[in-house]
Amino acid sequence: MSAALTVSSKQSKLLRFLRPQTPPNLSSLLRHLSAEPDHHPPAPPPQNDSSSVVNLVVELLQTTDNDWNEDKLHQLLFPTTSPPPPPHNLLQITRLLGSTAKALKFFNWVQANSPCQDSPLLSFTLEAVFEHASREPNSHNKLLDLFKTSKSHKIPLSVNAATLLIRCFGRAQMVDESFLVYNELCPSRRLTHIRNILIDVLFRKGRVDDALHLLDEMLQPKAEFPPNSNTGHIVFSALSKRDKVGRAVDEEEIVGLVSKFAEHEVFPNSIWLTQLISRLCRSGRTDRAWDVLHGLMKLGGVMEAASCNALLTALGRAREFKRMNTLLAEMKEMDIQPNVVTFGILINHLCKFRRVDEALEVFEKMNGGESNGFLVEPDVITYNTLIDGLCKVGRQEEGLGLVERMRSQPRCMPNTVTYNCLIDGYCKASMIEAARELFDQMNKDGVPPNVVTLNTLVDGMCKHGRINGAVEFFNEMQGKGLKGNAVTYTALIRAFCNVNNIEKAMELFDEMLEAGCSPDAIVYYTLISGLSQAGKLDRASFVLSKMKEAGFSPDIVSFNVLINGFCRKNKLDEAYEMLKEMENAGIKPDGVTYNTLISHFSKTGDFSTAHRLMKKMVKEGLVPTVVTYGALIHAYCLNGNLDEAMKIFRDMSSTSKVPPNTVIYNILINSLCRKNQVDLALSLMDDMKVKGVKPNTNTFNAMFKGLQEKNWLSKAFELMDRMTEHACNPDYITMEILTEWLSAVGETAKLKSFVQGYEVSASAA
Template structure:
């Protein structure tokens, strides 16, 4: 055996070659004897205390010691108590003295006294572990014991495993576990090893050890301590080693359930919540049902977590099944349970079912077994659901019930739900009436109240009232936020009052509110449509300073605005910026460019842009073709316009619409190509494109210029058949022409029964 050096205070180093159990018998011990090593009591009988003290006194005397006097103390009995040797060994002040005593015991013990020897070894290990930097000495002692077939007991093994783990020697700890006799590997040993591995970040090794415990033929199975160790580590955030996915934890939990080891309520709820959030409601369902089936303690909390997950998936069948299961195993639903059901039923617009659940929790249905007094959250959830489907009057009735119950009085959320509901329904006066009641009841409004009323007023044409209300609330100390200002900015942009929109944008900045992307987009769009491109660019710069990026809609609005202002350089700047930021043009971008280029006579570039559009996977729309046709018509190039029209009709999947026909018919008539225009109108009938008043007006003008009276009569009859009402332009053309040729009777017959509409020119 290798030499072991143990330094003793004030003594010369001892060379311990072969001291440890040189006379130890072979390793083939009887299994029952080994089991005894793991169960021997550490507590000595009271009459052993004097023996312990006498032995310690002998070893505290300077050398040479008279060790013969120890024999009658230790071995006078036929079978000395094994725990006596542990109690003596562990009370030595140094490992060298403990080892010296161990050598004496080993030399004097009768054969096959393995429990006594193992307990004495345990004491040596305990004393050594208390000394600084002892891990290498412990490792040497362990190797020596293995070489000399000294059996470790359970406590000695777990002491070594933990000592090595604390020193970062996890492989050595795992070696002790693997080399320990299988008959000694009880639940405590397994738990210690799993704990050591998990704390050291060796997740996969820990799982391997745990799998051994879960085998059906293993005598020692997991217990509650196992569960505490395993789940205590796996539920830690930022733990060392590989983190287990929630599905792996669920699988382990289900395996441990079979051994009556269950997650506590908090951890079970956390695991079910995490599974459901990651879309694994099926696994969460199986886990909860296994715990219930195998007798684990389950209360409403984990059931509520699963109900929430099922609600997100709109799986109402399983929600009902879970409620039935809760009843079967006598789990009492609470306010949260019913709140989850009501909330998800309301979100799915199944309001009548939500009301049924609400009444059921109050014991107002046929089945009166469950009675939970609704709290303010349950009331508010149902009121909000009713308001969102336009049943705000029923919500108002519920609030009146709350007002009669002092313990469940309406709060700010209650009033906000109703105010928002009536505002969205356009009943601003009723919303203001509820707001006034809110103030009378002493319930303080908040910024949500303010925003609901201002947004409602703005969207229903009461912008000035919204502004007055804002100033009134501000005078009472209620501050507006970004949503408030955005509603007003949107409203003023929609009525083209850009100055007022900019005024509120400035007020928003000066009040310390950070505009959101919607506020910027609204203002940029309004300024661009109003032709105030410089102001729009200023807002864009502010938006970028705030960390927001332009989106495709904003770029399209700006490009369209710059095209209208004929600022091609700015258009190119926008397109380059889009390319740099990775935003690809869409159909609207291409159509805007094609329309602009066509109107400015740059037809070559317009066609190149159209080819690029097709290359990028966008199909030209009726707007694309219409822009080109309209531009050619404006440039008196009807032949090219007709070529595009024929190409559009034959090769594209986009059929011409009434507007395109009208542009061509009008241009053809102005160029005296009335026959071609008439053929186009006949084509409209074949392709079931309905002509409108503008179509007929263009034809009547062309026919009048070419004195084609009979054709005009035909079109007048067709116009009546199509139920296409003439406007003042139609009547002006026909009255002047038909009166001049003496056809007033035909004219009277034409207008009979018509209500002449306003001009659509």
């Protein structure tokens, strides 16, 4: 007997060891999180007699199937002088059998011999049979057959048996069978963990509405089986997955679920709450995100900085700095410790909107110690954000001061980004030499420059007229192994195009291709614009074809530049080809296209075509601008047709929503004065005053010329006073007209009084 007990004991230990204790991967872990280890009624205290019976029965059942001593088996399990064995004993015995076949035979024997057919004995024995079957190949079909057998014999399922079946059927895509198992359970056994497993299966298989219906039962105020933390884990995890199957659950549904869970003191963890806050903010519902976060705070949910950071980011984008400060104060009240990201968000958004002094205050709060309730050490990103903000508002010296402060903190040494921010600031402030000194200091400190450093300096030099210096610096860096990219070449090509050095621009473009640096669309646009402005339209068209070969589609700006160039060269056929190509590319002409064509046909005297184009422009839903009207008015004036020009002006003033501007008034006033219609020109000046259009030096010069022809001194003196009132500085043309006229009539004192305190500018009027 002793040897039998030893063998049985070793077998029991071996089977317990082989039985899976922990899930093998994360997916299994998520499935197992919802199940508790055992849901049997409390087992009776272990007794030597009970353990001995289990071991004896297992030893007896290890013989061949045909050699069972059924009398002894009956005597051990169902003695006539004592009550039936505890259900746990039969569960343990069945688990220790070697196969589903043996376990099933034992179950059939128990079913045939048990004196109590409605006792838990059969349920617990069948549970162990299910366990054996679940570990065998094609387990889901075997379990389905066993489940059907249990139904036909009306054997109630134990909680653990139902758990096993629902999970196994779910893994085998047999969701309806999982539901069937759940429905077969006695309502009192549909525990929270069983529901959790089924909800998990339903979400995984895309049965979202079924999952939410089952969940709704649990979320009722007085639900018998309310949700627990595992329920929350399953639901929030499923709803947060971007690649989930089934119908999408909108933000409002999720918010409603969060609120109902919170009533049962189940809260989403920091990761899922952060995802929800971010999702609401991305869809423009920042106010809703605010309500959700504060609602959970009031209900006692544990908050972490990450969720608050997500809301702070959205508030920063919307410039709601007051609410950002409110949330930061609430974090302090609720003992939610802000982290370096929290302060980084505040500083970043304040700097982005040029509120640098407030950003500096936040920065000082980080180091404020216990007196402020915060003690967060700034990192390199925080320093760099603040330095960049200071440089963008022209406070480079303060930025340099922060660099020195960084050096005093070993973990915050200045890096490439730090120097790039400062170099960019000095370049924008036209302090190229200071930027170069910083670059040299960067190399001395052993901080490696990158392509952003190169581009910043090259672009800065180009914009401030130091193009040759930019090329030299670029070549020097190339020699040291720091290669440029499309941005570098674009800056240089644009600079040479601006000074009309097209040959050098094209040379750089060829160099770019030879260096293996793929041009981007901006490089092509820059070249097309430069070549068109220089009148080299054939080469511009060639670059356009190369652009298309490279896989880039010309934009409306490129087409407009070329059409304008062809119009200026009077190459209407080529301009028409460009228009056709635009249509083929699916690009509709815009206001600039129409204005270019209207201006061209107006200047050539083809007013009928110009007006047809204007009508077509309106038909296409485009509103004529002041440029459109100005082109027509200017052309009519040049052609000497002042009546038509004034007619368009009056139509524009009365029916158009586009009011005339200073340029249009100047065109008309100049033309009227040339035609000796000075009275009408003066009335236009009065009209400007009424409509609040400010005259400029050109307006007064045109009037002075007209008044000189009429020798209307008193009107000239009035206009001189008005010019003074408008703080409109006279230029050399003004002085030439007035000096000649007033000297001739002996009014030099008036002229001296007029120019006193003015700085005469040389306008290119």
